[in-house]
Amino acid sequence: MTWTTAYLAALGDPDGTPSFMPQPRSFSAQTVRQAVRLRRGGGALRLVLSNEFGHTPLVIDEVTAADGMPVLCQGGARWEIPPGRTATSDPVPLTTAAGDEFVISCFVSGDAEPAAYLHSAQRTGEVLHSAERTGEVLPGAERFTSLYWITRVLTDAPAAGPVVVALGDSITRGDGTSADRDQRYADHLQRRLLAAGLEGAAVLNAGIGGNRLLGPLFGPTMTERFARDVLGVPEATHVLIMGGLNDLAMGSPADDITGALFALARRAQRHGVQPILGTVTPMMGSVYEMFRADGNEEARRAVNQAITGQRDWHVADFAAALADPDDPTRLAAAFDSGDGVHPGDAGARALAETVDLDLFK
Template sequence: MTAAPATAHPGHPGRQWTATWATANIAAAPDPFGGVNWADGFENQSLRQVVRISRGGSEVRVRLSNVYGTGPLRLTGATIGRTAEGASIVPGSLRPVLFAGKRSTVVPAGRQVASDAVRLRVAPLERLTVTFYFAKRTGPATFHPFALATSYRAAGNHLRDGSAGSYTETSQSWYYLSGIDVSGRHGGAVVAFGDSITDGSFSTPDANNRYPDELAERLVAAHCDKGVVNAGIGGNRVLTDSPGFGDRAIARFGRDALGQPGVRTVIVLEGINDIGLGVGPDSKAVTAEELIAGHRKLIRAAHARGVTMVGATILPFAGVTYPGYYTEDGEKVRDAVNQWIRTSGEYDEVADFDRALADPADPDRLNPAYDGGDGLHPNDAGMRVMAETIDLDEL
């Protein structure tokens, strides 16, 4: 399946927008781990979602996605404000979000829209709360599972309710929300593109310790005026679509990476799931040549847009706890792809996550100090090391 095209209402013409937060969405699917999942949609319900932005600005806009919808998405209203605690809003910060001057909008199936500019001055690394109200049945939701962030749901219209009292249900996914942009002159956006490791799996929920979050903190500390957005999807593969884990990387790259407003640089960390799970409907073993060819497609697409590409080496996985995921042949593929990333010069720059997180006693395994518990995903400390591995000048 090829990713559906996406279009965006420009909001107010003449403004320069830069992505300050984003997520990569998938089609509605059950939670494979049995978590709370509202992907079947909403009706007469308010949905409140908390995100942490990377860059500040004098105005914001919200992007809403129905890319995987089966019919038109009717949004009755939306608000944005500064986050207090949980589902509560900082008093005096709540603002209505308009679409072409109206409080409601309809997003056609297969599309996404951007709101008008909202006058709300925001600071780097500030938490914002976006609330949607859907009066009528939405149908299956375009959403992002495994957000590692708490979203809230209330019965009825609580768009302008600054308190948390009505928001009694929670989920660890984002729904329909695809991005937040800030206006003004900025140094562009860095997109972290990848699978569950980029997505932040096994980092602490609600703590914003994913490696792109840590990278954003480094850039702010260095007074570097760039946004950082996370386009990781758990279970994602370069060459194969996966129900519940998103379109293949080569299909979604144009929307999820190159489609981000103000994108200047993309960091690509993809391939371990092709190695561990195989490719194609029969899950046949992937070759290094096939994976490299997939990466080359991403590079060509980015360079055609003048976007810098940073290739991240694939992390060690010999200690993975998932049966059948690691094989000696798969290790050879990983080694070959990493060698190509390091030495071919086809990526503009290299982030050598493999060497930074490898066990000194066994380079094919994740360093125990950075292991989130399954031999594959880094913990908070490992996420921090990944961010520190990136040379800020490369961005």
């Protein structure tokens, strides 16, 4: 049987979290309950958990899905994942549809480190004491908006329609959009594709906040993780590449950024995946000084001119979609989440509407 991807999370390295950011947490004698939104359904699912960046084995005593259904690994309830590895569950006989929420509860009786996570997942998870592991969520449950360990959900349904991987940084991940409302640009693009009659379409979000093309931040670079998050989805038909913003903030030259973007596009093409390059969005209204540093706007324009000027690959002009008409170095107020860099819900919708749906037909 061939399993296809119903959900993807591009997890990063907890040790790569900058000191000025909220730090990832560990768990001990607790249940970690998290939910993900499935892009396609089927008659059975398999869960993939990651200890990719862990230093010790990740031991989870019990994993359950909808209404306490056990999620077994190699026939047993206990999962033990070595450092640097992932583990895939046995098939779970659960009928689902595209758009369903899939809730996963992981009970750890001992200590469990973050191992692999998204620092901002735009979805609320809950931590319960061990005695609560089979009960309903209590009002006093501790809540968080990161995502731990869950990297994929697979379905037995065959791939049908375009499968688009959205590769990027925090804008792709959805920072600035409303939590628990599926307002990321990949969510909006998913809805557009289905509304256009592209049945079976799946837009998989492979964004990591703070991610770069040319240097590590929150884990491996887009270049380093391309094999895992794009080529590692065998049914992928397209990749939307949106990168370079954080490289500009770190002072990387425009030529190096465009070189890295074009190298990813060529790599995708060699593997039969159609690349779509996104322009770098405005940032001069940012509340963060590093984005407004001298020379950054000139470098951003140079990157975007190289992207829009080439004729080898299709382009999504994200910069034009979000720019203030009176000052295109800044985000339009209607699209700004408030920090001058990340689009809010309306801005994420505008990004999705910029993508030409004819590319997927």
